[in-house]
Amino acid sequence: MTHNTITVSGVSRTFQGSPALSGVDLEITRGLTGLLGPNGAGKTTLQRILATVLAPDEGSVRILGKDPRTAAERTEIRRHIGYLPQELGYPRGFTAYGFVDYIAVLKGFDDTKQRRDAVRSALHSVGLDALSTKRICALSGGQKRRVALAQALLGAPELLVLDEPTNGLDPEQRVSLRGVLAEAGRHATVLLATHQTEDVAALCDRVVVLDGGQVRFEGTVPGLLATAHGRVWLAQTADPAAQVSWRTPDGRYRNVGGRAPVDAELTDPTLEDAYLILRGAAARDTEVAA
Numbered sequence: 001m002t003h004n005t006i007t008v009s010g011v012s013r014t015f016q017g018s019p020a021l022s023g024v025d026l027e028i029t030r031g032l033t034g035l036l037g038p039n040g041a042g043k044t045t046l047q048r049i050l051a052t053v054l055a056p057d058e059g060s061v062r063i064l065g066k067d068p069r070t071a072a073e074r075t076e077i078r079r080h081i082g083y084l085p086q087e088l089g090y091p092r093g094f095t096a097y098g099f100v101d102y103i104a105v106l107k108g109f110d111d112t113k114q115r116r117d118a119v120r121s122a123l124h125s126v127g128l129d130a131l132s133t134k135r136i137c138a139l140s141g142g143q144k145r146r147v148a149l150a151q152a153l154l155g156a157p158e159l160l161v162l163d164e165p166t167n168g169l170d171p172e173q174r175v176s177l178r179g180v181l182a183e184a185g186r187h188a189t190v191l192l193a194t195h196q197t198e199d200v201a202a203l204c205d206r207v208v209v210l211d212g213g214q215v216r217f218e219g220t221v222p223g224l225l226a227t228a229h230g231r232v233w234l235a236q237t238a239d240p241a242a243q244v245s246w247r248t249p250d251g252r253y254r255n256v257g258g259r260a261p262v263d264a265e266l267t268d269p270t271l272e273d274a275y276l277i278l279r280g281a282a283a284r285d286t287e288v289a290a
């Protein structure tokens with residue numbers, strides 16, 4: 001195990017008697033790992049544990065070679081983490097620059113010049129140079145999200161825990177942020193929770209799918225895609241054999257999952273298809289178990 005690796009062993013976490021995570025085992029290595037799953041799957045709970053803001057009820061994690069249960073090691077981990085929570089509150093009156101600079105002070109950037117350079121670089125990387133002196137309350141939702149991402153990127157941390165970083169961004173911004181995240185993934189361990197399967201397909205080496213607090217898939221993006229090969233077909237009608245179907249702009253139906261008819265016109269699956277098929281299998285397993 002290198003120091004860039006995150007190891008999650010038998011982690012469970014319950015809220016008011018309901019399990020949010022149940023016996024999660026994972027290894028997350030350097031590069032970009034996508035974290036997919038439906039609403040309530042446990043993605044945010046897992047990310048909060050990895051960001052050391054929440055402790056598991058059971059199991060343990062090792063983050064960058066350290067154990068967050070020990071105060072000194074937890075502090076050391078926090079020095080090397082950039083965390084973008086799902087929601088971030090901003091103190092009233094701050095400009096974008098002022099807020100990111102404030103976080104830089106809290107993160108312990110002692111040298112003034114280095115701190116200013118780091119703040120400017122983080123704001124530049126999310127395309128906010130021109131808006132850096134604007135008050136955050138006057139920014140749009142997507143612009144605020146970019147301020148939040150800038151504070152996570154400060155100082156090029158070894159571990160980036162990002163909860164839906166591209167949420168609310170317009171297509172140009174999403175694509176431009178892919179460049180930032182891809183660059184970060186060259187040097188850091190990045191865990192990217194998202195509902196955007198296209199972002200995972202475009203960016204990530206590996207993918208984890210959580211559902212009902214359990215790991216449903218852990219592997220490479222091509223590995224997840226391969227599970228859908230031969231299971232997506234086009235037809236003139238919605239095929240009852242499919243798990244889901246929808247009408248495409250050319251008038252034909254895209255049928256996903258289930259068993260393709262023998263003479264079906266198969267088409268290449270997307271990561272979204274593979275994810276939907278996996279979700280369907282999870283739903284069937286739950287029905288059988290009930």
Ligand SMILES: Nc1ncnc2c1ncn2[C@@H]1O[C@H](COP(=O)(O)OP(=O)(O)OP(=O)(O)O)[C@@H](O)[C@H]1O
Nearest residue numbers: 015016019020037038039040041042043044045046
């Ligand atoms: N602080 C909390 N108090 C009570 N229940 C919680 C808390 N945090 C999470 N939960 C519950 O734990 C489960 C997992 O929630 P979590 O936010 O981790 O899911 P998620 O995969 O991030 O969902 P989403 O995609 O909607 O953000 C949900 O049932 C949620 O209601």
